[in-house]
Amino acid sequence: MGVACATCMNPGETLPEQTGESPTWGPQYKKNVMFLCNHNSCRSQMADGWLRALRGNSSVGVASAGIVGGTAVKEGAITVMKEAGVDISGFSSDAMADFKPEDFDVVISCCGCGSKLDGDKEAWKKRTSFQDWNLDDPPAIDPGDLSAYRRVRDECKAKVQELLQSLN
DSSP states (O other): OOOOOGGGOOTTOOOHHHHTOOOSSSTTSSEEEEEEESSSSSHHHHHHHHHHHHOTTOOEEEEEEESSOOOOOOHHHHHHHHHTTOOOTTOOOOBGGGSOGGGOSEEEESSSGGGGOOGGGGGGGGSSEEEEOOOOOHHHHOOSSSHHHHHHHHHHHHHHHHHHHHHO
């Protein structure tokens, strides 16, 4: 999900409140988490999906974005998350430039991209909590049977569970 502001939207897009969707992050939450990755197409999408699925009644908002935006969510990620009962098929691949670091308390680099957050992007590393999970890239290493996707999905779930425990 991208930024919910009318000035940032493309023609034809609607705000979540116009479609009946609840915003997934924002000031209505006590804490907001941003999952960053290079392209926001796999690892950060799985982390986003897990946090939404596992947060229960916790007041934790979540968004995900890529340093480079405009890609699509990988089919392998959609497939293995669906196997685990989490549907990310409707998620969009968003650009970090569409968000403001000050809107997030916790920033997680899913892919080790923290080293790319310098200059005008350095503010992302200066939030209350910044973590670099350095998860493997399933599309780069999967032998074709989705085993790498499943392993990273499960690693991601464990890390999200730890994150939620630390926020509660």
